[in-house]
Amino acid sequence: MPELPDVEGFRRELAGTLPGRRIRRVTVHDAGILRNVTAQALGYRLDGHRFDAPRRCGKWLILPTDGPTLLVHSGMTGHPYYASDGTEHLAYERLVVSLDRGELRYADLRKLRGVWLASCADEVADVLGPQGPDALNIDLRTFRGALSDRRGRLKSTLMDQSVIAGLGNLLTDEICWRARMRPSRAMENLDADDVRRLHSAMIRVLRTAVRHGRVPSLPRWLTAARDEPDPSCPRCGTRLTRDRVVGRASLWCPRCQRE
Numbered sequence: 312m313p314e315l316p317d318v319e320g321f322r323r324e325l326a327g328t329l330p331g332r333r334i335r336r337v338t339v340h341d342a343g344i345l346r347n348v349t350a351q352a353l354g355y356r357l358d359g360h361r362f363d364a365p366r367r368c369g370k371w372l373i374l375p376t377d378g379p380t381l382l383v384h385s386g387m388t389g390h391p392y393y394a395s396d397g398t399e400h401l402a403y404e405r406l407v408v409s410l411d412r413g414e415l416r417y418a419d420l421r422k423l424r425g426v427w428l429a430s431c432a433d434e435v436a437d438v439l440g441p442q443g444p445d446a447l448n449i450d451l452r453t454f455r456g457a458l459s460d461r462r463g464r465l466k467s468t469l470m471d472q473s474v475i476a477g478l479g480n481l482l483t484d485e486i487c488w489r490a491r492m493r494p495s496r497a498m499e500n501l502d503a504d505d506v507r508r509l510h511s512a513m514i515r516v517l518r519t520a521v522r523h524g525r526v527p528s529l530p531r532w533l534t535a536a537r538d539e540p541d542p543s544c545p546r547c548g549t550r551l552t553r554d555r556v557v558g559r560a561s562l563w564c565p566r567c568q569r570e
């Protein structure tokens with residue numbers, strides 16, 4: 312899955328290029344990425360419309376026009392981008408929207424998610440499904456409200472898009488490590504101070520990650536240890552534990568993250 316920082320990076324890039332561009336032609340190279348619309352209907356319904364400013368909701372990229380709205384939920388390798396006229400094509404290009412100037416392209420090596428089309432705000436909401444407050448802009452009070460009375464594990468709660476929108480596997484492990492809590496911690500065991508530490512860890516991790524356009528492998532980040540064969544904690548040097556928590560590959564420090 313893409314993480315919020317990647318999608319925010321796509322949005323910021325497109326915000327400078329897409330608004331005002333008129334759609335001339337839609338070319339679908341791989342109809343397998345289309346989720347609720349055929350290639351023919353996508354072209355027909357978008358034709359002639361102008362793009363407005365792109366938005367993001369959690370891990371969704373929302374591309375409204377003065378007609379229907381295009382919604383993109385990329386897999387890990389999905390990359391929507393603007394290409395000025397004559398730019399070389401990337402491999403695995405699934406969709407090209409030709410504009411009055413340049414093109415909107417969507418490349419994806421794999422295609423776990425894809426592209427939806429919605430004709431009105433209600434349809435957009437249906438496609439997105441229930442979304443909690445966006446992780447990037449959430450204040451402590453809202454965060455506390457979102458987590459209150461939740462059951463289950465910390466990790467599954469943070470990754471539940473209907474609780475908080477935007478956190479994926481990498482970010483969640485990074486935030487738990489920074490807040491010194493195990494991903495498997497039971498929600499009932501969080502006190503007010505834990506929630507405050509989680510919130511501040513989340514804000515710091517997200518701000519840095521958005522600046523990098525991805526969850527970065529910085530020296531003092533857990534994410535940097537992820538791909539090592541025998542990773543140790545960047546904070547205390549203890550060998551990290553790798554195991555599944557709520558079905559997801561997880562990494563944590565048995566010494567500085569408490570159950």
Ligand SMILES: [Zn+2]
Nearest residue numbers: 544547564567
């Ligand atoms: Zn440690």
